[in-house]
Amino acid sequence: MISTAGLNLTFQTNDGPVHALKDVDLEIGKGEFVSFIGPSGCGKTTLLRVIADLETPTAGTITVNGESPKAARLDRAYGYVFQAAGLYPWRTVEGNIQLPLEIMGYPKTERVERAERVLKLVDLEGFGRKYPWQLSGGMQQRASIARALAFDAGILLMDEPFGALDEIVRDHLNGQLLDLWKRTEKTICFVTHSIPEAVYLSTKIVVMSPRPGRITDVIESTLPVERPLDIRDTKEFLEIAHRVREGLRAGHAYED
Amino acid sequence: MRNVLPVVTVVAAILALWYAAAIPLNIHQSLVEAERAGEIVAPEGANVRRDMSGLTLAFRNPSNIGDVFGQDRPRLPAPHQVFAELWDTTVEKKVTSRRSLVFHAWITISATLVGFGIGTALGIVLAIGIVHNRAMDLSVMPWAIASQTIPILAIAPMIIVVLNSVGLQGLLPKSIISAYLSFFPVVVGMVKGLRSPERMELDLMHTYSASPAEVLWKLRLPASAPYLFASLKIGIAASLVGAIVGELPTGAVRGLGARMLSGSYYGQTIQIWSALFMAAISAAVLVGLIALIQRQTLRRMGLES
Numbered sequence: 001m002i003s004t005a006g007l008n009l010t011f012q013t014n015d016g017p018v019h020a021l022k023d024v025d026l027e028i029g030k031g032e033f034v035s036f037i038g039p040s041g042c043g044k045t046t047l048l049r050v051i052a053d054l055e056t057p058t059a060g061t062i063t064v065n066g067e068s069p070k071a072a073r074l075d076r077a078y079g080y081v082f083q084a085a086g087l088y089p090w091r092t093v094e095g096n097i098q099l100p101l102e103i104m105g106y107p108k109t110e111r112v113e114r115a116e117r118v119l120k121l122v123d124l125e126g127f128g129r130k131y132p133w134q135l136s137g138g139m140q141q142r143a144s145i146a147r148a149l150a151f152d153a154g155i156l157l158m159d160e161p162f163g164a165l166d167e168i169v170r171d172h173l174n175g176q177l178l179d180l181w182k183r184t185e186k187t188i189c190f191v192t193h194s195i196p197e198a199v200y201l202s203t204k205i206v207v208m209s210p211r212p213g214r215i216t217d218v219i220e221s222t223l224p225v226e227r228p229l230d231i232r233d234t235k236e237f238l239e240i241a242h243r244v245r246e247g248l249r250a251g252h253a254y255e256d
Numbered sequence: 257m258r259n260v261l262p263v264v265t266v267v268a269a270i271l272a273l274w275y276a277a278a279i280p281l282n283i284h285q286s287l288v289e290a291e292r293a294g295e296i297v298a299p300e301g302a303n304v305r306r307d308m309s310g311l312t313l314a315f316r317n318p319s320n321i322g323d324v325f326g327q328d329r330p331r332l333p334a335p336h337q338v339f340a341e342l343w344d345t346t347v348e349k350k351v352t353s354r355r356s357l358v359f360h361a362w363i364t365i366s367a368t369l370v371g372f373g374i375g376t377a378l379g380i381v382l383a384i385g386i387v388h389n390r391a392m393d394l395s396v397m398p399w400a401i402a403s404q405t406i407p408i409l410a411i412a413p414m415i416i417v418v419l420n421s422v423g424l425q426g427l428l429p430k431s432i433i434s435a436y437l438s439f440f441p442v443v444v445g446m447v448k449g450l451r452s453p454e455r456m457e458l459d460l461m462h463t464y465s466a467s468p469a470e471v472l473w474k475l476r477l478p479a480s481a482p483y484l485f486a487s488l489k490i491g492i493a494a495s496l497v498g499a500i501v502g503e504l505p506t507g508a509v510r511g512l513g514a515r516m517l518s519g520s521y522y523g524q525t526i527q528i529w530s531a532l533f534m535a536a537i538s539a540a541v542l543v544g545l546i547a548l549i550q551r552q553t554l555r556r557m558g559l560e561s
Binding site: 052053054073074076078079080082083084086088089090091092099100102103104131133 | 465
């Protein structure tokens, strides 16, 4: 689904070049839930942005659905969920969800239909006519996930979507996201800096470390598909979490 | 009630200051008239008094102070004279009459509105160009700023003469001077507004592979609405000034500028002041109208509760 080989990205800044991604080799299969975890500056968001064709790598190859990221973007291969909900304040929730559909040229009746369907998917039925400021932070983020789901892209790219929310809301949304993933069978790339979140959600955890941004470990989760919240107290869960922590330490992620 | 008291206090203070200022400014004329009527004033002779300060004369002739508020052609008309003239030329005259200030105000406001329309459209078009085209970004703004440093009073006659020579007369030349003043705040506000979307909001559009036109219509323009309205309020007031200035060099016989000009030709200070007040009232009404449209629009867009 997504595959990279020898991927490098160097930003030219006033303080000299910054090696944001170094020799990234990664395979992501269809229907996987992949978490990218690491401290700030490890390039996890940059990698997501490269997949989304928001950044261009300086060396190496990357294919999304077997084509270049740009071609994949033009084919509407992915939906992107940003750190902040980023709903346009002059549009209702419904209007925000219909925004990509308008740009992609869906007819009006189908737009309405699809907006209704994805609102149901993220448990926001009946909130379509509200403006973003009338919604809580968690609801706004759910609306932005609905917006990314509206045009049926096979891949969902999520950049710390729950980072700004409190832990209780976050747990709730994590459960909902897993549900959604199982129902829609999408491939999800999920950037986070929370170890429990990464372990709870993923089928595969990519541990990254900074300076230069690189992959230090890739962990295939052995947790079952059905994951109640209290799975986080099981031995298996803690073992995986431990390995993630080891991976972060190995990358000198805790330095300075 | 809590709001009324401060407002009344300020208005009362302004009126008091105005009346007080009328005394030293008008006393010379009052003494000339009193002397002519056979009264004894101190000192005698207009020539002697010419270089004396108004305050000194007022102190030496306290009995003549009352006369300064009722002259036909005072240097500074008293407030009640201006308001009586305003009442007379708005309420008491038919609006179609040449002596009606409503008639003259409408002449000026119609030119203002046309100029405001041209200026706003031009401002928006330039701003869109500046935001989308690097060459325009670098080249247009300095010219726009330079255009505003030229005194409008200097350039207005040239615009009138040039347009007259190609056969344009009446409303349009005035409107163009109006537009000249009002496009600038719109350019500045709209450039800022069109650039107000954050990186993330633009990235989102990029992930949808939206065209620049779609980004403009669905993101940049709606995001710039609050900025546009702030600019429009400045723009419409500038438009009115432009229309009035546009009436001055043509020797126009209609419009608020014409009233001020003919007032100054004939020393009709009361007429000048009432025309000034009418201009101020017109500006307040126009700005208020924009504010009303702003509230309605932003509320409908969900940007204001």
